[in-house]
Amino acid sequence: MMEFFNDYRKLYSSALGLFLLLTVLVAILPAFDNQNNNGPLPNAVALQGEALEGKAIYVSNGCVACHTQQVRNLEMDRVWGARPSIAADYADINRMDLWRNTATLMGTERTGPDLANVGSRQPSATWNLLHLYQPRAVVEESIMPAYPWLFKEKEVVEEGDVEVVVPDRFRVGVNGKIVATDEALKLVAYLQSLKQVELPGTMPAPNFLYKQEKKEAAALATGAGETEGLDGAALYTANCQSCHQANGEGLKGAFPPLKGSSVVLDDNPELYVEVIMNGYDAHPEYASMPAVGTNSKLTAAEVTAIMNHERTNWGNKARLVTEEEVQKIMDYLKQTTKQ
Template sequence: MMEFFNNHKKLYLTALGLFVGLTILVAIMPAINNQNNNSPLPNAEALSEEAIQGKAVYVSNGCVACHTQQVRNIEMDKVWGRRPSIAADYADNHRTDFWRNTATLMGTERTGPDLANVGSRQPSAAWNLLHLYQPRAVVGQSIMPAYPWLFEEKDELEEGDVEITVPDEFRKGVKGKIVATEDAMHLVAYLQSLKQVDLPEAMPAPEFLYKRQPKNIADAAAGGGEDMGLDGAALYAANCQSCHQANGEGLKGAFPPLKGSPVVTDDNPELLINIVMNGYDPRPEYATMPAVGANSNLSAAEVAAIINHERTSWGNNARKVPVAEVQKIIDMLKQTAKK
């Protein structure tokens, strides 16, 4: 035995053999099995050329260090996607080239939010560009670094230029027009491509584990409560605050204010609910709003909690809308859309 330990060649070759054997058993064989037994979902779309280039920008700027792309199978991850991620979600990813893998960018740490479904949660190019230029312009408490090198200053716009609207307090002496570079547009194209694909009807969606019941839901339902006991402020923060801001004042030239908005405070909430569920293509001075309700599969109770928060905050003083009324309007909107 001592002869074995004293023979460096035998010791090295044995250790190498164990390492190679374990690598084959623990990493390579399971990977091959995954590859052979999983294929892209039927509705999955391949990355466009712009998105592929954007993925390279994502990698080169170290975005994977702070963002994951995996919705875990626990209730607290429900805010990031409509269902837990499955192997098929990553089956169409390919190596960058022979020397570099970076096929999947699942990440290991969430300093920032998960991006597995960010293309559905936040599809607005205007929001994404402003967020890249200065994150704190849209999320006041953000610790994400700014990426001003993805933009350039111009005195006059040229054909094809995409200008971003930056609030005065974040321009830092820039007097010209702030224009997105090709790298910025490619990165946004990649972010917009990150969407969870609907599973085929024959494939049951995995359920989130450790579900938490909304507080006082039974009492609220029995009493005909407005929002079934859900936390409207928290739901607003998760789904609306990044654009309309915590104070409801929005961002001038980018996202409209909810504070004092006649749409928000109208006694008939049909238009407001329609906007929440199906999005809105507003006046030219504002970015297009995504279909937050449909994209996040919000229930009538969740929509009621959100709009009631908006209708009673920042000086707004409109009546609270019961869940039953919200459900009736959502059903009507669905029927109208089918016609």
């Protein structure tokens, strides 16, 4: 036995052999087994084109240090996705190249919001570009660093250029037009591709654990936008505030104000509901609005709470809408869409 410990060749060879054996048993074989047992979801689309190139830009700019891409099975993560993430969400993701295995980018720290479903939660390219150029232009409390090197200043916007409309207070030292570079556009393409795939009908969605207690139901007459225990202010913050701002005034040249809006204050809420559910792309001064309600799968009760919050705040004084009339309009919109 002493001969074994005195012979460094035998000692090192044994240690190396044990290490390799454990690597095979603990890491390699389970990985192969995991790959065999978890395939991509039927509707999953492989990353390609500009989105694939944008992934490399995402990595090179250190985004993975602050953002995760994993919706945990905790109730507090419900705001980041329609369901908890599962192994199948990552089954079709391959190595970036020979040297880098930053495949899933699940992350280890959530300084910023989770991005697993950001393509559905915030699909607006206009918003994403402005957010990259100056995060505090759209989220005042944001601690995210700005990425001005992904943009360039030009005297004249040429055909094919994508101009980013930046509020005046964030244009210090800028005299020309701010235009997105190809890198910025590819990064946004990657962010827009991050969407949770809908599970097949035969596959049950995992549950969110440790559900938070709901607030007691509040009467609509309070004007606070709360209905059936739903907090309209919280729903507005989660779904609308990033564009229309906390004060409801929007951003000039980018996102329209809700304060004093004729659509918001209209006694007939049909157009209002349609905008929330299907988006809007007919105003020349502002960026197109995504189908927030449809993308986020908002219920009639949630849409009602958001609308009543917007109709009774920032000086707005409109009648409160009911869940029944909102549901009726939503049903009509579904029928017309099918036709």
